[in-house]
Amino acid sequence: xxxxxxxxxxxxxxxxxxxxxxxxxxxxxxxxxxxxxxxxxxxxxxxxxxxxxxxxxxxxxxxxxxxxxxxxxxxxxxxxxxxxxxxxxxxxxxxxxxxxxxxxxxxxxxxxxxxxxxxxxxxxxxxxx
Numbered sequence: 348x349x350x351x352x353x354x355x356x357x358x359x360x361x362x363x364x365x366x367x368x369x370x371x372x373x374x375x376x377x378x379x380x381x382x383x384x385x386x387x388x389x390x391x392x393x394x395x396x397x398x399x400x401x402x403x404x405x406x407x408x409x410x411x412x413x414x415x416x417x418x419x420x421x422x423x424x425x426x427x428x429x430x431x432x433x434x435x436x437x438x439x440x441x442x443x444x445x446x447x448x449x450x451x452x453x454x455x456x457x458x459x460x461x462x463x464x465x466x467x468x469x470x471x472x473x474x475x476x
Contacts, residue, residue, distance in 0.1 A: 359391045366476045367391070370467075373444045375437030382428030385420075386464075388412045389429060393468045405461050429460050 359367075367390055368378075376383055392411050409422035420428065445453040449470055457466045 357395050359395065363394075363471075363476050364391070367467075367471070370448050370470075373440075374448055375440030375444070376432060377436065380428070380432040380435065382425075382430070382432030385412050385416070385425050386429045386432050388415055389425075389460075389464055390467055390471075393464050394471055397468060397472060405464070408464070426460060433458050433460060433463055 409425045413422045
């Protein structure tokens with residue numbers, strides 16, 4: 348890992364999981380979507396393996412999410428479920444809380460899988476959760 352971000356270990360604490368879930372819910376994400384669990388796990392994986400110089404595709408993350416859930420869904424299905432979850436959030440709530448979560452004005456452009464996960468992980472790192 349060639350990241351300039353210093354982390355003490357390669358795991359997520361229960362407090363960090365709670366912060367991730369609370370921030371996603373505050374953005375209007377629906378925990379009832381199956382893709383929500385996959386999104387949370389993808390964020391955790393990206394956070395643990397963060398490398399600011401790594402611009403690789405997200406297929407490896409989807410592979411790891413699939414493996415974590417015992418390959419119940421293929422990596423492509425994981426990607427689709429995350430996409431569905433991101434695009435079926437409460438948009439009004441997202442617009443109201445976006446700036447308080449990310450620290451900048453609402454921007455619809457970050458709501459693709461890759462962009463959202465990267466921005467969310469960057470926000471977590473900046474806020475040192």
